[in-house]
Amino acid sequence: MPHRETSKRRRPSLSMPILRTSRAQHKAGNLTLGTLLAGLGERSFGWAIVVFSLLTLLPLPPGSSLVTALPVLFTTAQMMVGFPHVRLPGPVARVKIDQQKLRRTLLGLRPVTRRLENTLRPRLVAIFAPRHEPLLGLALFIIAFALFLPIPGSGWFPAISLFVVGVGLVERDGVVTVLGLAFGAFSVFLTVAILMSLANGAEAMIG
Template identity: 65%
Template sequence: MQREAKKRRRPSLSLPILRTSRNQHRAGTLTLGNLLSELGETSFGWAIVVFSLLTLLPLPPGFTLITALPLLMTTGQMIMGYPHVWLPAPLARLQLDPVKLRRTVLRLRPVTRRLERILTPRYTGLFARHNERPLGVLLFVISFALFLPVPLSGWFPAVSMFIVGVGLVERDGLVSALGLIFGGASVLLTTTIVILVFTGADALIN
């Protein structure tokens, strides 16, 4: 009974992002750097969560070439053994649209609701210091699949990165592992689409 009550009282995963972005927007200070600082700038988990949200914003096709760059940078820092996320000044000063950010967070509610029911600290060995670089390599590959402007494939790696990031924030190794599996499937999907596109283009040329 106590465990069930604790699960029911669990705060929404979306609430910190929505509340912080709203307060900073009212204060005129809503930038990527300020949002991460308030959420926990030293956390790779929050950085991955926020950056994956950026790739899901309603933007014209092909913009993942830009919005996926912070994810590539963050996962690259994990590979290089950085102790925390470092943002270049131009990226930290990037202003965010609070309306688009809110819409994107609410679009992910079906995902976050399911995660909220199962999240709990477990299998934390996945997040041990010696596993950070291998984890960074896997996430970099998924981020690169997101970076490629491949039609119909961008949503899947972005959501998988979001799930892994939530698992990192909540220290839930099982959820992060599920996100990695989903991410691996998205990489296969992207690779398949790229091969089909090149095969089709080669057939047209020849």
């Protein structure tokens, strides 16, 4: 038991690869979405979803999700149609990242990442089989579309669910991935409920 507890404590932080890579690229003056993903290496879909969901959580003006959610939609669409890895178009790859804002966002997510770090391990790996990727991509695309809609008060939920699913993809943890998808389904339901409420309110005002 003591050995297991020690190994858990020594598990690398989920945020460390992103922080280390972004810091090095920031110092070199070439921190962009493309270079950050390239620096993170394999399992590009998982890392892309993690990075792009973090981008939507940055402190930005209202309505920014119309822009920041586009890379998530682009990535999940590629996964849905069966691309073997993420292919960023030039303009998206060249988007610059504010390293300090990224760092603050990662630190703000520590309550979530600490819990994930204590549980992550390869489980239910069958759901990551190539034949399941289109269905998984479709589910993530729907969640990303909920994130894309500039609805006040709803954006955090799909962004966090995408972050959790992305971590599950990187670590090949099917249980965490399923939990992230379940939270994503809740976020989609919440978005639909808010839309219906806004539509009913507008109809009442017009009537």
